[in-house]
Amino acid sequence: MFGAAPFLGAQQERNPQANPSIPSPDPVMEPINVFDFAKIAKQKLDPVAWDYLDGGSEDEVSLHDNRAAFNRIIIRPRALVDVHKIDLSLELFGIKLDYPIILDPAGGKNCFFPDGENTVARAAGRAKALQITNGGIQKTLEAGKGPVWFQLTTGGELRNTQTMRAFVKRLEAQGCSGICFTTDIMYVSHREREMRNKLERSWCETGLPKRDANGKLPPAQHPWVAGIFPSRPFPTPTWDSVRELRSLTSLPILLKGILTAEDATLAVENGVSGVIVSNHGARQLDQVGATIEALPEVVRAVNGKIPVLVDGGFRRGTDILKGLALGAKAICVARPYLYGLAAFGQPGVERVIELLRTELALDMGLAGVPNLSSITRNLVRIRGEQA
Numbered sequence: 001m002f003g004a005a006p007f008l009g010a011q012q013e014r015n016p017q018a019n020p021s022i023p024s025p026d027p028v029m030e031p032i033n034v035f036d037f038a039k040i041a042k043q044k045l046d047p048v049a050w051d052y053l054d055g056g057s058e059d060e061v062s063l064h065d066n067r068a069a070f071n072r073i074i075i076r077p078r079a080l081v082d083v084h085k086i087d088l089s090l091e092l093f094g095i096k097l098d099y100p101i102i103l104d105p106a107g108g109k110n111c112f113f114p115d116g117e118n119t120v121a122r123a124a125g126r127a128k129a130l131q132i133t134n135g136g137i138q139k140t141l142e143a144g145k146g147p148v149w150f151q152l153t154t155g156g157e158l159r160n161t162q163t164m165r166a167f168v169k170r171l172e173a174q175g176c177s178g179i180c181f182t183t184d185i186m187y188v189s190h191r192e193r194e195m196r197n198k199l200e201r202s203w204c205e206t207g208l209p210k211r212d213a214n215g216k217l218p219p220a221q222h223p224w225v226a227g228i229f230p231s232r233p234f235p236t237p238t239w240d241s242v243r244e245l246r247s248l249t250s251l252p253i254l255l256k257g258i259l260t261a262e263d264a265t266l267a268v269e270n271g272v273s274g275v276i277v278s279n280h281g282a283r284q285l286d287q288v289g290a291t292i293e294a295l296p297e298v299v300r301a302v303n304g305k306i307p308v309l310v311d312g313g314f315r316r317g318t319d320i321l322k323g324l325a326l327g328a329k330a331i332c333v334a335r336p337y338l339y340g341l342a343a344f345g346q347p348g349v350e351r352v353i354e355l356l357r358t359e360l361a362l363d364m365g366l367a368g369v370p371n372l373s374s375i376t377r378n379l380v381r382i383r384g385e386q387a
C-alpha cells in the first residue's frame with residue numbers, strides 16, 4: 001500500500017535527482033522510465049543480442065500494433081475520490097501479490113547478461129514479483145524464493161501420458177505454484193532480424209561468444225534460415241493435451257497465447273484456470289493485431305469464470321491501468337525487465353519493476369481509483385466510442 005506522503009518521501013530518499021544538489025551515486029537510478037532502460041540496454045548489448053531481445057517476426061506489424069493500440073484507449077479519470085492511500089495488492093490462485101505485474105517467461109536471458117536466468121530470479125525474489133520461468137524450477141526457487149509458475153512449451157513433456165505425468169509430478173515436488181502452457185509456439189516464426197544476423201540458436205541459451213579482432217562473431221552452425229517447410233517430429237499439442245494435463249494436476253494451469261473468444265471459451269470448457277492474452281511479444285504469427293485489442297473479446301467470452309491476464313507492449317503505468325480497466329486481472333511483461341537486465345543486471349530488473357509499479361500507483365491516484373477493485377470498464381473509452 002502506498003500512502004501519498006511516505007511514497008514521495010521514499011522517492012526522494014532513493015532518487016537524488018529529486019534534489020539536484022545531491023550528485024547521483026547510482027547509475028541505475030538515472031533512467032526515469034522503461035524507454036530510458038531500453039536505450040541503455042541497446043548501447044550495452046551486442047547488436048545481434050539487441051535484435052534478439054527487441055525484434056518481432058516478419059514485418060513486425062504486431063510489434064508496432066502492441067504499442068500503438070494503447071493510444072486509441074483514453075482514460076476517463078474520476079475527480080474528488082479519496083486517493084491518499086493506493087493499494088495495488090491482489091490475490092491470484094491463492095497467491096497474495098503486492099501488485100498486478102508478473103514477469104513473463106523469456107528465453108535468452110544469458111544473452112543479455114551473464115547468468116541472466118538466475119539474475120532475473122534473484123531480482124524477482126527481491127521485488128516479490130511472481131515469475132513465470134522457463135529456467136529450472138529448482139534453481140529459480142533457490143535464487144528467488146518464489147512464487148514461480150513454470151512455462152511449458154511444445155517440448156517432449158506433453159508427448160504422452162507418462163512423460164506428462166512424470167513432468168508434472170516433478171514440478172509439484174519442486175514447489176512450482178502453477179503451469180503456464182505457451183500455445184503459440186508450435187513453430188518458431190520467421191524472425192528476420194535473426195536471419196539477417198545469422199544468429200546461432202544455441203547462443204540464445206549460452207550467450208553470445210566474443211567477437212574476434214575483426215569484430216566478427218564465429219559462424220553459426222544452426223542459424224535461423226528462411227524457406228524451410230515446417231514440420232515437427234511429433235503431433236503438436238491439442239485441447240486433448242490440455243484436458244489430460246488438467247487431469248494430472250491440481251496446480252493452476254494457464255494458457256498463454258490466447259487471442260480469440262473461441263479459444264477463451266474452449267479454455268473455460270476444458271478446465272483451464274486462467275488465460276494470458278498474448279501474441280508472444282509479436283515474435284510468432286505477425287498481423288494478429290495488438291493484444292490490448294484482443295483483450296475485450298476474451299474477457300467477454302470468459303465472463304468472469306477464470307482470470308484473464310494480458311501481455312504485449314506494456315511499458316507505462318497508464319498502459320497497465322488500461323489493461324486492468326479492460327478486464328485483465330494482472331499484466332505480464334518481458335522486454336521491460338530484460339532491458340533492465342541488459343542495462344544493469346539485477347538492480348536494473350528490480351528498478352524497472354519498481355518504476356512500473358510506482359507509475360501504476362501514481363496513475364491510479366491521478367485517475368481516482370485507489371485500489372484494483374475500483375478499476376472498471378468505465379475507466380476507459382476507445383477513441384471514437386461514445387462514453
Ligand SMILES: Cc1cc2nc3c(=O)[nH]c(=O)nc-3n(C[C@H](O)[C@H](O)[C@H](O)COP(=O)(O)O)c2cc1C
Nearest residue numbers: 053104105106107182280281311312313333334335
Ligand atoms: C527475448 C524474448 C524471449 C522470449 N521467450 C519466450 C519463451 O521462451 N516462452 C514464452 O512463452 N514466451 C517468450 N517470450 C514472450 C514473452 O513471454 C511475452 O509474451 C512477450 O514478450 C510480452 O511482450 P513484451 O515483451 O512487450 O512485454 C519471449 C519474449 C522475448 C522478448
